[in-house]
Amino acid sequence: MNHDIYICYDKKDEKYGDALYNIFEKNNINPWIKSKYMGEGDHVDKITSAIADSKCFVLILSKNSKNTNYVITETDIAFSKDIPIIVFNIDETRSDGNLEFILETQKNISSAPNSKKQLETLVNETSKYVKKPITKVNVDAGYVKLFEKWNPKKYVVLAIPLVIAVILIYFFVIVPTGQHTTDDGIFSMNVTDVDVSGSGGSYKYTIHGESYNLPADSGRYFMNFKFFDKNDKMVYEVNSTADEFKSGIMWSGDLKTNNVTYIGFKLTDINNKILSKQNYTIV
Numbered sequence: 001m002n003h004d005i006y007i008c009y010d011k012k013d014e015k016y017g018d019a020l021y022n023i024f025e026k027n028n029i030n031p032w033i034k035s036k037y038m039g040e041g042d043h044v045d046k047i048t049s050a051i052a053d054s055k056c057f058v059l060i061l062s063k064n065s066k067n068t069n070y071v072i073t074e075t076d077i078a079f080s081k082d083i084p085i086i087v088f089n090i091d092e093t094r095s096d097g098n099l100e101f102i103l104e105t106q107k108n109i110s111s112a113p114n115s116k117k118q119l120e121t122l123v124n125e126t127s128k129y130v131k132k133p134i135t136k137v138n139v140d141a142g143y144v145k146l147f148e149k150w151n152p153k154k155y156v157v158l159a160i161p162l163v164i165a166v167i168l169i170y171f172f173v174i175v176p177t178g179q180h181t182t183d184d185g186i187f188s189m190n191v192t193d194v195d196v197s198g199s200g201g202s203y204k205y206t207i208h209g210e211s212y213n214l215p216a217d218s219g220r221y222f223m224n225f226k227f228f229d230k231n232d233k234m235v236y237e238v239n240s241t242a243d244e245f246k247s248g249i250m251w252s253g254d255l256k257t258n259n260v261t262y263i264g265f266k267l268t269d270i271n272n273k274i275l276s277k278q279n280y281t282i283v
Contacts, residue, residue: 004055004132005029005055005056005058006050006051006083007021007024007033008057008060008065009062012064013060013062014035015146017034017035018033019147022143023138023140027123028132029132051074051077052077056086057075057078057083057086058085060090061090062093066093066095079102084106084129085106086106086107086122092110112147116139119139120137120139186212187213188212189210189242189276190210191263193208195208203256205227205251207250208248209248211242211245219242220270221267221268221275222268223240223251223265223266224237224239225263225265227255227260230261236257261281262279262281265280
């Protein structure tokens with residue numbers, strides 16, 4: 001079978017895999033999926049070949065799949081062969097361990113809160129990798145309902161006080177003090193702006209940011225910046241400690257390219273616990 005993409009999922013999530021299969025097929029993107037094409041013979045060879053022959057690898061990430069050995073193995077095969085990976089997170093699961101390392105720089109799309117819009121985004125992003133432009137994405141209402149996480153009518157009574165609580169927490173906790181708790185209290189950082197200047201193969205990048213409750217021993221916290229081009233290829237990486245944050249500047253340095261489209265930022269403590277994580281798009 002000539003296919004465009006490989007859909008990876010845990011057996012418990014097969015209904016979601018079959019749904020994506022039908023959505024992609026309806027939009028002229030040919031998928032390969034175990035439930036349809038496994039058949040007889042050596043399953044390992046079939047799966048490895050199917051992944052290798054794909055232009056894009058779509059992973060259905062969930063609480064079921066994140067620790068499944070064969071899901072991790074299939075994802076690792078795609079990563080090792082430089083096949084673009086798109087993560088479709090169906091229950092807001094956070095990857096960890098081996099998957100976290102592989103998926104850190106990959107496209108990540110959540111099925112919530114607007115499943116129709118998110119499914120359309122998934123198809124559009126996939127179409128770019130397989131070079132099959134789509135004017136209008138077709139997604140059946142039944143599949144949208146499958147990926148919807150909550151029934152608004154059922155939970156509207158509970159949602160109202162929850163929304164009020166979230167608003168109060170936002171204005172009285174998050175806004176004044178930051179978003180992340182560490183042993184030293186509340187501390188977080190984020191990128192607010194990036195200046196690029198220069199020409200002729202030498203370009204100066206200045207990353208501006210802000211911090212909330214920067215601790216006195218900020219040298220125990222680490223900033224990681226990854227620079228990506230329009231093809232999601234990392235072109236540069238730099239690490240520094242949080243005590244280098246001065247006068248609103250997180251980092252400044254020279255690169256040989258001005259084709260950086262976004263910067264991935266991560267703040268961690270001495271135990272490598274993530275305190276802040278952000279992708280900042282350079283306009």
